[in-house]
Amino acid sequence: MALITGSLLDGVHACFRRYADTFRDGDGRLPGPLQLKLDHSRRVAEEMASLAAEMDWPIQDRRAAEVLGLLHDTGRFVQYREQGHFADSAACDHGKLGRRRVAAEGWLEEWPEETGEAILEGIRLHHERRMPPELTGRPRDYTALIRDADKLDIMGIVAGAVERDGFRELPVMLPGLTLDRAPTAAFLDGLFHGDGADLKRAASLGDFLMMQVSWVRG
Incomplete structure (x- = not known):
C-alpha cells in the first residue's frame, strides 16, 4: 500500500486553501458564513487528528482522519454561492456536493485508493442522520469519527x-428558522414520539x- 506521507497531507491542505480563496471577493474577504465554515473545517481537522491519536490509530489513519476533517464541508462553499444559505435539499445536499467536488478536483488522486474512497464516503455521509448499516471497516470508522468531531465543533x-448576539446569523444560514429560543411543539413531538430530531x-x-x-443523547 502506498504511504500517506506528510507531503501528501500538506498538499491537500494547500489545495483546500486555494479552493477557499476562489470564493473571496475583490477585497480578499470571504462572506461571513463561509469564513465561519473555513474556520470550522480547520478546527475539525485538528480535532480529527487529535481523536485519532487518542485512539492510537496508525499514522496513516490519523492523516486520513485529519484530511476528512478538513474537507468534510467542501460542499458548503458551492452551496452558499449557488443558493446563499446552508439549507440542504435533494437538489443541493452539501455532503454529496462535497464528495463530487473533492473527487473532481483530484486532491486525493495520489492517496491509496481505498483510503481516498473512505474519505469521500465520510464527506458524503458526515451529516446524514444515520450511517448505512452496510458501511463497514475503515470507511465506517472514519465516518463515525467525523460525525462526532463535526458535532463537537x-x-x-x-x-x-x-452568548454573543443570540445567533443573529442563523436565519441567514438556515432560512425558515426564527431566533425564538422556545422549541416548537412539532419539533418536540418528532423528537420524543417520532423518528427523532430532524433539521x-x-x-x-x-x-x-x-x-x-x-446528539448528546445519541
Whole structure:
C-alpha cells in the first residue's frame, strides 16, 4: 500500500486553501458564513487528528482522519454561492456536493485508493442522520469519527453565537428558522414520539438547540 506521507497531507491542505480563496471577493474577504465554515473545517481537522491519536490509530489513519476533517464541508462553499444559505435539499445536499467536488478536483488522486474512497464516503455521509448499516471497516470508522468531531465543533460555535448576539446569523444560514429560543411543539413531538430530531422540521433556534441535545443523547 502506498504511504500517506506528510507531503501528501500538506498538499491537500494547500489545495483546500486555494479552493477557499476562489470564493473571496475583490477585497480578499470571504462572506461571513463561509469564513465561519473555513474556520470550522480547520478546527475539525485538528480535532480529527487529535481523536485519532487518542485512539492510537496508525499514522496513516490519523492523516486520513485529519484530511476528512478538513474537507468534510467542501460542499458548503458551492452551496452558499449557488443558493446563499446552508439549507440542504435533494437538489443541493452539501455532503454529496462535497464528495463530487473533492473527487473532481483530484486532491486525493495520489492517496491509496481505498483510503481516498473512505474519505469521500465520510464527506458524503458526515451529516446524514444515520450511517448505512452496510458501511463497514475503515470507511465506517472514519465516518463515525467525523460525525462526532463535526458535532463537537458545531456545539461550540452555536453556544458562542448564542452568548454573543443570540445567533443573529442563523436565519441567514438556515432560512425558515426564527431566533425564538422556545422549541416548537412539532419539533418536540418528532423528537420524543417520532423518528427523532430532524433539521427539516426545525423552525426556531430552540429547535436547533434541542437537536444538539439529541446528539448528546445519541
